[in-house]
Amino acid sequence: MRKADQLALDGPIRRVLVANRGEIAVRIIRTLRRLGIESVLAVSAADRDSMGARLADRAVCIGPARATDSYLRIGTLIEAARGVGAQAIHPGYGFLSERAEFAAACEENGLVFIGPTAEQIERVGNKLEARRCAEQAEVPIAPGGQVDDLPAALEMAEQIGYPVLIKAVGGGGGRGLKRANTPTELSELFDLASSEALAAFGDGRVYVECFVTQGRHVEVQILGDGKNVIHLGDRDCSVQRRYQKLIEEAPAPNLSNEMRRDLHAAAVRFSKHINYRSLGTIEFLVDVARQRFYFLEMNARIQVEHPVTEQITGLDLVAEQIIVAQGHALRMKQSDVRLTGHAIECRINAEDPTQDFRPAPGRLSTAHFPARTDLRVDTHMEAGAMIPPYYDSMIAKVIATGSDREQARQLLESGLADVHIKGVLTNIALHRAVLATPEFIEGGFDTGFLGRFLASSGAAIFGQQATHPVSEGSRS
Structure with a gap:
């Protein structure tokens, strides 16, 4: 057994309630299974037959389909965890993952919250308080x-x-x-x-x-144990639509060595200032014109885009969360972290590009993802599965890893060509078009890139879908 796995098992946590759904629930359950820790998945009525419910050692229904009646009910989740004899709750991302009152309720009921402390969530969740913390830690703010x-x-x-x-x-x-x-x-x-x-x-x-007119969204993954903090490299998340990330990559391309070092150091300073515990992400806005950066916010949870960091570090970030939650100090020093290669991730969503990317729930008649060693697919969907209208519409995350950025980009392009989804509309065509643009190939573009691209090329990319909305091509 690897040292990390042994540490993850060495502590009070033997059974975990996973208080989430979708691909992140499946992701957490798979790590728990590998570690030999029992998983209990909290499911709404809409998710009783989900992949996560089948993979978990046990599933417990916590209420009706709507999140306000199930996944967002703190008291119900605490009761469910205690009822199944869980020692800990993993909140995933979204839902209650950054709600200080949820972390506090876990603590009050003798449950380990696999994440930061309630006080830390409260401090960084208040954006003005987070700005004050950044100032105190001598991290630049806008x-x-x-x-x-x-x-x-x-x-x-x-x-x-x-x-x-x-x-x-x-x-x-x-x-x-x-x-x-x-x-x-x-x-x-x-x-x-x-x-x-x-x-x-x-x-x-x-x-x-x-407002920085030419800004890049660059973030730094950090890991802390309440005393020590290390960084696990950076990511670029500048391909955004309405401030929602679509494509992420690690490391961020076209940054000077000095800028990268300064970003890493600033993220670690901020996290040490609040004695941060668990995984977290410090988000920065890099001013392209002035070559300066500003603190945006801290996300006190695991991120949707964490796989690209896992791919270049070789770490299981969920396992690292559990090690800290078991009460252990960090198992590695900064000098132990090795960043190798390049990884790019696309979020495949069920949405209608011809209707301003409106979510397009429905049942998948086909869900084929290529099985390749150079391609990672994180998903909770399969043929026959239903994308309900109550939650986000993400189908999968497809991640390609190469020895360098261009190899990763080419692998992702070819991998997406082999993804076949039928039954719902998706944004796969958009991903393939973006990956092929000269701007993306060069790297280092600002957050306005996707908006400009859609304004100039969107009609051409999605014209076939608008003309033939039920054709096979519109479903892929």
Whole structure:
């Protein structure tokens, strides 16, 4: 048995309630099975027959299909964990993974929360507090600050200069986020942003921040045990649509050695400042024109895009989470981390490109993914499986790993050509088109790249789907 596996087993955790669904639930269950730790999957009524429910040692139904009646019910999940004799809960990503009250409830009920402490989640979840932490850790932040009303927002924007972003204090993921290019736009969007923030996070407070017109989204994966922190390299997530990531890669291409070192050091400083425990990701905005970077936020959980980091480090990040959750110190030093090769990940979603990428739930009549050693597929879907309308529409993550970026890109292109999905519309055609663009091949583009690409080429890519919406080609 490998040293990491032995450490993951050495502690109080013998049975884990997986409080999530979809591909991340399957991902966690597979690591638990390899380690010899029992898994119990919490499922809604819509997920009783899911792949995760079959792979887990046991599944327990926690309520009706809607997330508010199942996956978001803290009391129900705590009761389920205690009822099945679990010692720990793994929250995955999304749902309750970054809810401080969930981590606190676990602790109060004698359950190990496989993640950071409730206090840490609370601190970094409040974007203004996270900015203060960054300042204290001497990590650069973009000019801006909290504003209580529209006049204050207009004054702040005048000080830092347009364009600006209106951002929610209590959350992220693009919700409550608005760009204003002029005072008129700021006046029109301020109340809307506040209302969206209140609806999404229960907190209508917003802040105004300088908008970097040419910015790259670069993030650093960190791992801490409450005392020590190391980084596991960086990722580029600049292929985004409406602030939602679509393609991610590691390491970030076309960064100077100095910039990369500074990003890593800043991420470690921030994490050490709050004595961070577990996996986390520090997100930065890299100003392409000025070659500077700014702290964006910290995600206090495992990320959707964690596989690209696993591919270049050779680590199982879920196992590393469990080692720390068992109460152990980090099993490695920074000098032990080796970054090898390049990995690129595409998120395959069930969505209709001809209808502004609206989610397209339905039943998969065909779900074929190529079995190749140079291609990793993380999925919870198979032929006959249903994509319900209640949750996100991700079908799979396809990850290619090569000795360098160009090899990884070519492998991913060829791999996507061998993915066959029928029964629902997908974004595979978009992925293949993006991977073939000169801009992507060169690397180092800003977050506006995908929007520009869709504006110039979207109609040509998806014209066949618009003309033949039920043809086999439109389903692949």
